Amino acid sequence: MSLTADIKDFALDSGYSLVGVAPAENFPEYAAELRKRNEMYRFYTESPLRPLDWTEPKKMMPSAKSIVAVVFDVAKEAFPEKLIGKIGRIYMSRYYIAPRQRINGARRQLMKEFLEKSGCEVTIARAIPERLAAARAGLATYGKNTFVYFDGMGSFGLVTTFLVNAELEYDTSTMKVDCPPKCTACIDACPTGALYEPLRMDPRRCIAYNCFTTIDGNPGVTSYIPPAIREKMGSWIHGCDVCQTSCPRNQPRLKMKLTPNAYLEKKAQEFDMVKMLNATDEYYQVSLQPLTYNYIKEKKYLQRNAAIALGNSLDSAYIPALTTAMSDFEPLVRSYAAWALGRIGGKSAKQVLESCLKRETVESVRMEIEAALRV
Template identity: 35%
Template sequence: MGLTNELKSRARELGFVAVGVTSADPFKEAQQASIERTGAGLMDGLGWWSRERAESSAEPRRRTPAARSVVALAFPHPVPPTGGTADGGPRGRIAGYALGRDYHELLEERMAPLVDLLKERGAAKTYVDHGWMLDRAAAARAGLGWLGKNTNLLVPGHGSYVLLAEIVTAAELDLDQPLKKTCGSCDACLRICPTGALVAPGVLDNRRCIAFWTIEHKGVIPVEIRPLIGDWVFGCDLCQEVCPINRSAAAPDPQALAAYRALTNHRPLLEELLTLDETAFRVRFRGTAIWRTRRSGLLRNACVALGNIGDRDAIPALGRALADPEPLIRGHAAWALGRIGGAGARRQLDAVLRREPEAWVRAEAEMALEACGSLVFR
């Protein structure tokens, strides 16, 4: 068996659902698209992104000068059931890719035997998500799937619930060709997106995507965005759930999913999330992708989701969050109380105005009191 075939069959044994090879030449069209989108502000908000990164991520040889081939890989991730129960109180939602063990570590581990195979033929450098590499452009050119109108890579038979990784190597491997498939006339993802983040087919405005606001953004979520987030507390799967390719895809292989170990509940109880102190947050989420938001981000998101759900039974929990050591959480708890309204919410907000040291949290509480409306009607 030649090296390429050996590599591919080993990759499948390791649980990858798709594997392909492309050259290490620059991804010229993707580079152009990426630079233009960066210039147009579609990547704004990501402090770690830059024009230099957009340019360099499309050129595998910038970091591996001896590179000849790029091995692109797709690994399935958990697919949470849609809908779900409200048992025990209001619940948030967590995107499937973030359930269980952090995929960065998992994919690196799965690629290790492949890297060993390649090392004898020269350098091999791996990428999973946070490296300077356009993961989707590499996967598309290596023939793993096509770029959907929701911007995600769709793997025939498996859909988009996959995570992407690459091995850039000096080995000369047999190249694959891109697929000729497209989404056709479907536009379900563009229509479902609650924030209008998919500004054109295949074009995402980062500053509108719920995944950006709930994961990447570390500070205050703008007031006009909060209602659009719904009950998502980490990421968003709406434009994938609606996708007919995903709906007809094979269920992920249970053996591959076992690699994620104990799965986080995809519908966490929001009031319970608000009780997590730093230690409890660490115990529950360290080693999972959710760790990225830190406690302050996740509890901020829980407040927003509670405000959007509007269940008055959550008022005492939000009242306690008004005393949280993190101003970020106190401010969003105030907003949530304003959304829920009623005499109970008012009482909590009045009290916080008297003791709150941070000016912006007080401003949130004042806005929230206004949103509660006149006392006469309560």
């Protein structure tokens, strides 16, 4: 058996659904696009991930000759109804950026160890343009929504790439857009206009990005979500699936009858938006973190997102929970609870806002309360 065949066998035996191999060549078009749209992508290009450096794989690993791309099917099992429309499917799968102590992180580690035991020098390619790598490795074609589509999986696959120093047998590239020519369903369905033309997405307007990437400290990034985006977030608290669920190429997978996942069902039973808004540390650690560990690293960001979702429900039944949140230690939580109270509106929400304004000392929160009172 050749080394390539051996690697592919091991990947499939480990639970990956697809595996392909491409030469470790540069990604100049991707680098040019990131540079051209630097204002949109500063949060990424200037982050410690250094994605521009990764567009030249040999810069990151001088001996690199091949890219091994493996694909994990994130939608093999059913997602709980209770979480649909709130948490994106790829996050519910707990595959994305999984830590080593979780099964999906351990699988990635096993794959790396196998490649090493096979005599390869290996680097887990953290910021290679993975979708492009998968298309080069013959595993996927592009959709106009910027996702890649895998045979039988739709866009519900996640790619992990490994740089290795061995020359392998390369697969034939499938690099192309494979959508019906007149289809624009994803662009039409995007609630914020983030998908502004085929294959172009502005992350600053994307609900998924606003849910999780607005973490203070990264360059060009703040925790502030513009009010116009908040309203479009609806009930999403981590991710957004709209440009994938509106896609005809995903309908076969979305309509498949799948077996429920016991762990997800348990977490879904524990899921409660009001509890999330006023989350204790224990509730955050036990019930929320396992579904949100990839990007949201602090409780307050989920509390913020819960406040937005409750505000968008326009349901006055949530005014007591939002009133409690107006006494939260974190100004961020108080700010978004104020916005939510303004969004729900009515006499009792207004009374809460007026009373909180009298005692609020943080300027940014006061501004949110005043804005909410003007609605």
